[in-house]
Amino acid sequence: MSTETIKPQPSVTLRFLAAPTDVLMAGAMGVHGGRVLEWIDKDAYACAAGWAKTYCVTAYVGHIHFTRPIPSGHIVEVRSHIxxxxxxxxHIVNEVYSADPREGIFTLACDCPVIFVAMGEDHKPTPVTPFEPETAEEKRVxxxxxxxxxxxxxxxxxxxxxxYTRDSTAPEITHRFLAKPTDVNWGGNVHGGTAMEWIDEAATNVTMSFSGERTVAVYVGGIRFYQPIHIGDLVEVNARLVRTDARSMSVMVHLRAGDPRKPQEKLPLAIHASFTYIAVDLDGVPLNARQFVSVTAEDKKLSEHALTLRKLREKFVPHPLVEIPEQPIKLTS
Structure with a gap:
């Protein structure tokens, strides 16, 4: 039997159809943000593991603008490159494109950076082969x-x-469940993408409950992973609305997980995330947000916190990861 050594490649592209099961609710305009995050994590993981030739864990996902919905039935391309x-x-840049198969023209739906850490057999970070940019575009990115x-x-x-204490009158929702064997990857931990779906579902729940309308994620400011989630862990996802502006709703999400057999006052923090949502009508047109008025000192502080995060993004103004071509990309195969 012949064998072949595969040289590590710095990029991976997945192509598939967006399925009806990728839409969170009946009548929605497109795939929900959590599922898109799952796709990004899956492709980025394939890229990271292929380069490192070992198991990898998601450390950070962030600065994602969802610029348009991806309808069910579209051909989706997720492109990840170190x-x-x-x-x-x-550090992996991810681009999500989609195209109506009847037209075959791909346009960008979102892009974001994901950071993975390579793990050795001892479950500790292990060195990876350095990536050396060669082309002008690689150096720019x-x-x-x-x-x-x-x-x-x-x-x-x-x-x-x-x-975050109980000294709050802010709308919040907590989802509790056990992590199932079908949620984990081959390393024995829950997929980062699966956990991000859980976060989006809780945040969607609290924003829909508060607004009385369908809501969609338009921005993810940062998803920080602190520890792995294991099969059988009790998972607790708490989403709290902290601020509303003219149209947007800022939500902070904490995902905690731990062994349900061990009594503890508070489960260990596994993921902390910041999301922004808007309400939309049946045609997907943005609606003005129902206004939340902070009452307690903690609520007022967290409202200012959401504003501070926005100001930080304005202060640093990171360079664009993707240069949008003047012409859409035509499907060729």
Whole structure:
């Protein structure tokens, strides 16, 4: 039997059809944000694991603008490529395109960076082969990715400074369930993409409950992964509305997980995320947001926190990861 050594490739592209089961609710205009995040994580993982030749874990996903819905039945392309490597980290740029198969013209739906960490047999970070950009475009995208590092640090520090107690009148919803065997990857932990779906579902729930309308995610400011989630863990996803503006609703989500056999006052934090949603009518047209008025000191502080995160994005203005072509990309195969 012949064998062939496959040289690590810095990019992976997945192509598939968006299915009816990818839509969260009947009558929705397109695939929900959590499913798109799952697709991104899946392709980025394939890219990271292929480069590192070992198991990898998601460390961070962020700065995602969902610019348009992806309808069920569209051909979807998720393109992931490594743009920068640290000692054990891989910074991967991901682009999601879709096309009506009757037309075959792909347009961008969203793009974002994902950071993976390569893990050794001892379950500790292990070094990866350095990625060396060669072309002018590879060097441009590397600098674009590096321009986001300081923003990411500032956002994470700002998020960690906040406290969340019961001293609140803000709308919030908590989902509780057990992590199933079908939720995990071959490393024995829950897929990062699956966890991001859980987060989006809870945040969608609280925004729909508050607004009385269909809601869609339009921006993800940062998803920070702190620890793995295992089969059988009790998972608790809490989504709290912290601020409303003219149309937008800012939501903070905490995903906690732990062994249900071990009594504990609070489950360990696994993921912390910041999302922005808007309400839409049946035709997908944005609606003015129902206004939430902060009452308690904590609610007022968290409202300012959401505004601070927005100002940080305006302050750093990271370079674009993707240069949009003047002409849409035509399907060729």
């Amino acid at each position: 743009v920068y490597t640290g000692r054990s980290t891989m 590397e600098q674009a990715a590096l321009s986001r590092i300081e923003l990411r640090k500032e956002i994470e520090a700002e998020m960690l400074r906040q406290t």
